[in-house]
Every structure is written in structure tokens, then in C-alpha cells.
Amino acid sequence: MLLVSVLLVGCENGHKFVKKTAFKDTDKMVLTFAGPVDESWASNVRNFSAYEEPDPDIVLTIKETTLSPDKTQVTLVFADPLNTGEAHIISATNILSEGQDLGAAVLTVKKLYIGVLMTIFIGAALINNFVFTKYLGLCVFFGTSQKRGTAVGMGVVFTIVMVFAAVMAWGLYQFVLKPYQLTFLNVVVFIGLVSLSVQGVDTILRKVNPMLFKAFGVYLVLVIANCIAIAVPLILADNEYSGWESFALALGAGLGFLIALFLMACVRERLELAQVPPSFRGLPIAFVTAGLFALAFLGFSGLSIY
Amino acid sequence: MSTTMKSNTQLFMDGILKENPIFKLALSMCPAVGISTSVMNGILLGTAVLFVQVFSSCTISLIRNYIHPKIRIPTYTLTIATWVTVIDLVLAAYVPAAYKAMGMFVRLIVAFAIITMRLEMFACREPLGKSFWDGLGMGLGFMFAMIVLGAVRELLGSGMLLGYDVLGFKPLLFFVLPSAGFFVVGLMMAFFNWIEVAYNRKKGV
Numbered sequence: 440m441l442l443v444s445v446l447l448v449g450c451e452n453g454h455k456f457v458k459k460t461a462f463k464d465t466d467k468m469v470l471t472f473a474g475p476v477d478e479s480w481a482s483n484v485r486n487f488s489a490y491e492e493p494d495p496d497i498v499l500t501i502k503e504t505t506l507s508p509d510k511t512q513v514t515l516v517f518a519d520p521l522n523t524g525e526a527h528i529i530s531a532t533n534i535l536s537e538g539q540d541l542g543a544a545v546l547t548v549k550k551l552y553i554g555v556l557m558t559i560f561i562g563a564a565l566i567n568n569f570v571f572t573k574y575l576g577l578c579v580f581f582g583t584s585q586k587r588g589t590a591v592g593m594g595v596v597f598t599i600v601m602v603f604a605a606v607m608a609w610g611l612y613q614f615v616l617k618p619y620q621l622t623f624l625n626v627v628v629f630i631g632l633v634s635l636s637v638q639g640v641d642t643i644l645r646k647v648n649p650m651l652f653k654a655f656g657v658y659l660v661l662v663i664a665n666c667i668a669i670a671v672p673l674i675l676a677d678n679e680y681s682g683w684e685s686f687a688l689a690l691g692a693g694l695g696f697l698i699a700l701f702l703m704a705c706v707r708e709r710l711e712l713a714q715v716p717p718s719f720r721g722l723p724i725a726f727v728t729a730g731l732f733a734l735a736f737l738g739f740s741g742l743s744i745y
Numbered sequence: 746m747s748t749t750m751k752s753n754t755q756l757f758m759d760g761i762l763k764e765n766p767i768f769k770l771a772l773s774m775c776p777a778v779g780i781s782t783s784v785m786n787g788i789l790l791g792t793a794v795l796f797v798q799v800f801s802s803c804t805i806s807l808i809r810n811y812i813h814p815k816i817r818i819p820t821y822t823l824t825i826a827t828w829v830t831v832i833d834l835v836l837a838a839y840v841p842a843a844y845k846a847m848g849m850f851v852r853l854i855v856a857f858a859i860i861t862m863r864l865e866m867f868a869c870r871e872p873l874g875k876s877f878w879d880g881l882g883m884g885l886g887f888m889f890a891m892i893v894l895g896a897v898r899e900l901l902g903s904g905m906l907l908g909y910d911v912l913g914f915k916p917l918l919f920f921v922l923p924s925a926g927f928f929v930v931g932l933m934m935a936f937f938n939w940i941e942v943a944y945n946r947k948k949g950v
Contacts (some may be wrong), residue, residue, distance in 0.1 A: 456760040574779035574926060578772060578858050625832060626852050634819055652838070666775050666856040673852055718939035719931075722771055726778075726931030733924040 454544030456534060465520040466546050468529065472536070475671050480535035482506065487515055492526040492547075499527075500568035501728065523550055528577025556687040559680075561742070569667045570699035571729070571736040576667040581725055583661065583700065590704035592699070596640075596658040598693025601671060603634040605689030608672035609682050623678070629672040667692055702732060746927040755879040760882025765776065766859040767890035768937055771859040777894055778851050778926035784907050787895035789843050791888025793851050795881070797828045798860050802880030804828075809869050813833045821864045822855070861882065899930055 459471040463635040468489070480486055481504060489499045500518040518565050521527065526549035527543050534541040550558075569575045583593040604718070608629055616622050644652040662668055706728050714725050751759070753789075764770060772892050773794075781787045781902050810819050833851050836844045844851065854860070863883050868876040899905055902921030904912035919925050 573926075574923075575775050577774040577778060581774070582770075589794060623830065626830050626833065626855050627823060630822050630826045630855050631819070634818070634822060663856050664856065664861075666853045668854045670849055670853060675850055686879045716935075718935045718942055720938075723935035723938065725925050726934065730924065730927030730931065733927055 454531075454534070454542070454546065456536065456541050457544055457546055459681045460529065460546050460549060462521065462523045463514065465523065466517045466623075467474060468515045468517075468521070468527070470515070470529070470531075470532075472513070472514045474536050474604060476506070476513065477535040477537065478510065480533070481510075481513045487531045489515070489517070489527055491522060493526055495528070507528050513672055525549075530669035552683075553560050557593075559684055560687040560691040560694075563641055563652065563688050564698065565736070565739045566569055566742055567630075568695045568699060568736050568739070569670065571733040572740075573670075575670050576665045576696060579661050579665045580696075580700065580703070581722065582730075583658070584703040584725075585707055586625035587701065587704045587708060589658075592655050593658045593661065594693070594697025596655045597662055597665065597668070597696055598690065600633075600636050600640050600659070600662045601668060601689045601693045602686065604633045604668065604670050605675060605685045606682065607636065608632055609675055609680065609685035610678045625676055626669075629676075630669055632672065633668045634663055653727060667696060677704065700734070720731060747939075753875065756875060756878045757825055757882040759891055760884070761849060761886040762878065764883075766883060767885045767894075768934065770859065770862075771934075772862065773887065774930065775853065775882070777891065777930055779923075780850055781894035781898055781926060781929070782849055782902070782921050783899045784895040785894055786847060787888065787893075788892030789836070789840070790847055790850060791891045793832045793858070793882070794857065794887045795853055795884030796832050796852050797825060798829040798863065798884040798887075799807065799877060799880040800828045801825050801860055802876040803873060804947075805864045805868040806873045806876035815873060817865070817869060818861075820914065821861050825857045825860055826874060843872070884897055894929065894933065897933065898925075919930075 448671075456473050457470060458473050459469075461469050461471075463469050484504055484644055485506065486499055489501060490497055491499070496613050501522070502516045504516065505514045506512070515529070526547055529546045531544045531546070531581070533543060563569070567573060570577070570580050579593065583589050611628060611632065616624065616628065621628075637659050641652075641656070644656070644659075671689055674680075675688055680688060693714045703725075707725060710724060710728070719727070756761050760766075762945060766772050767774065776790055780790065796823060801821070805821060832854075837852055863879060867879050871879070896906060898920045899907075900911065901917045902915065902925075903917070904915045918930060
């Protein structure tokens, strides 16, 4: 089976009898055929084999297959959850349709690229919010979440710098560090890059929009002290993200930070008026509030868009 | 040359108690919330921070007369980043399992405010010896706070210390959950405040 699937890759891509392939839930794939297929063929798990595109050696276990009532849709149920961010190759042997052998097919199953980008974006902003589920950037988070105005300013400036830095980090990592095998210098290069982007945004903003600079300039320095600013380049290097994916990650991280800051600032403005026990005043109560937010953000963990 | 009159012992003890990075200065809170689930994590990350703090302080102290004031912050950052890379590679090579448990936090030491702050406030004006003791005190203070947090969470959460079953039951499983980090740090800070307030009131009477 493995040999067949390996041999078929490259010489045949797709099959004219197969109309559509798609992921379903976390452990299923649906193959839609142009006409009815035979149940005896479809129900035999051994007629299908699947692997992730980068690892042809690791064959995924298919637990069972089911045929829809109109016999045009076969659902493959896998034993383990699939990594739906990766393209999968399915090979099907001798498709039988009404007794006719239509030959073997090698099919690619992958998500729409925009879907992948949306998953990364929403993932960074909500599901894996850097502040509430990864516990990063807390110094700046607690320092600038006292007033709503400050919170928004910090969030916006951070997002802008992050997007600049992440796209540059991606370019530097993919075209300089990786080809020359200098990936052990990641930390040194990325922290320098973040400082440079801060300086760059500072210079550009000062010239282009002095009003905006006057309002937001003070937050620029704080960006370097934020662990998220160095975490994002490290994550995109570890996961080998492409340019657009890096962009989506940085935008998501920035927006997630902005959301976290704004929510926290709203609560802390009200806490000012509340009767807090003396030993809890200031940071302790802010931490407890953040803990409640963290619990609330756990609710996003089940969110799946594509 | 030296601007402080404090003795080396005093510098060392200040870092651990009076100017404790986590409980007193409230800097570098990310690891205190994120990975303080066990004593072992505290010891390992504490060691890494101690190493980076001491070596960065010594490096900056040695070259302090050659740094142009305008580029001092980038110099600090790159010095820290270099030592972080060293400890990162060492830990990844010798304790791979524990390194994995700490995730990205070892590499994120580069963005910890406490180290840059010590370089800016202390190591850039003081001679090598004093900077060494200051760095050692600050690093040990961080390690101490991480171990205390880890011990509280491990003991109350799973009834264990350093992986050994101490209590035989689990008082509050909630404490080892990742999102409980915020609560634990908040409650600990409130607890220390409460002791301080009580102590001052007693002294006042």
C-alpha cells in the first residue's frame, strides 16, 4: 500500500471522477465523487491510505469509512486527530463505480489558504491569546492597563511594530538565517530586529504624523520590554510560517494584546471606585482580575472556524 | 569610582529580600505566572536567569568605560541575548525534557525587564566585584521567588514537593491549573502585603 501511494505521487494528481475533497471536524475527511460508488469498495478501509504531505513515510491510520445514502460521499474517519493545517495526500485504489473499475486516484486534501490564515489570526488573538493563555507580556500589560486611553494607545502601537518586526523576521529567517545555518542566532537577531523596528516606526511616525507621534510616542519604548515582541518572531521561526502566515500571526498577536489591555482597563477603571481590602489594593487585585479573564478565555479553546 | 556605600553582603541580601524582583519590584511576572507550577521549573529557570544576570552584569561592568551612552541600551540587549543563547543551547543539550517543559521561557529571558534594569541602574557604573554580587543577589532573589511560588502551587495543588508525595492528598487541585497562576501570584502578593501591614501596626503600638 505504501509503495503504491509513493509511486503514484507526482505521476497523477487528482482524478476526474472525484469532485471535491475536504476536512470535516478534527478527525474526518470527506471525498465527494461525481457518481455513485460501490459500497463493497467504499466500506473497505484498505482501499484508502493517507499521509501528511511533508511526511510520506508516516501512514495515518484510518479507523473506518462510511458511505452517504446517495453513495457519492465517502467519509474517512481517522484514529487520531488530523493536523488540518497541513496538506494531506489520500490514495484510493481502483475506484469501483457500478461495477466499473475507474483506476486509482491520488488526491490532495487541504484547507483554503485564507482559512489557514484566519485560523492563525483568530488563534493568536483569542484561542491562544498571548496574555491570558500564554502568560506573556505581563509587565507591560499590568503597567499600561490602568486607563482605557493608555490601553488603546499601547495596543495600537504594539500591533504596528509587531507587524513590521514579524514580516522582517520572517524574511531574515527564511532567506538569511536558515540558508546559512545560523538559526542558533535567532534570539540575538530577533531582539535586534525588534529594537530596529521600534526605532524605524519612531522615525517614520515623527516625520509623517507628528500629532499621532505626540499621542503614541511614549509607548514605543515599552514595546521592547514586552516578551510578546520577541515571542512572535520565535514562534514564526519554530513553525516555519510563510510570509502571509507571519503577518496573520503578528496581527493576531497585536489585536489579542489590544483586546486584553482594553478589557483589563475597563475593569480597572471601575476597581478604582470599588472598596478593595487594603492588602489587595493595586497589583494583587489586578492579578486576580486577570485570573478571572484567563478562565473566561479558556472558553475560546473549543473555537474552530475552518 | 564606586557610587554605592553598600557592602557586598548587603548588595547580595537586598536582591533576595528587600528588592526581590518578583515580590517587591513586580518585574518579570510572565514566568512567575506561566511556569511556576512546580519547584523543579523554578529551580531550572532560576538557574538560567541567575546565569544570564551574573554574566551580563560582569560583561557590562568590564566594558562600562567603552560604551557610548547613546547606544547603551542596544549594548545591554545584545549582551543579554548572547548569554541567553548560551544557556539556551546548554539546557537544550543537557536537560532536554525539562527544557521542553519550560517552552519558550528560556529564550524569553532576553526580554525580562529585571536584567536590563540591573545593568542600567547598577552594572554600568560599578566595578566588577560589586556588579557580580548585585547580579548574584538579583538572580538568587528571582530563583527564590520562583521556588516559593512553585512550592506553594505544587504542595497545595498536587500535595507533592519536587515530585515526592508529601501530603498524600490533593488539597486544591485548582492551584496547578495553568490559568490559576494569576490567582496564586495575586494571593501571594496580598498575603505579603497583609503581613507587612500587620507587622507595621504591631510595631506602631
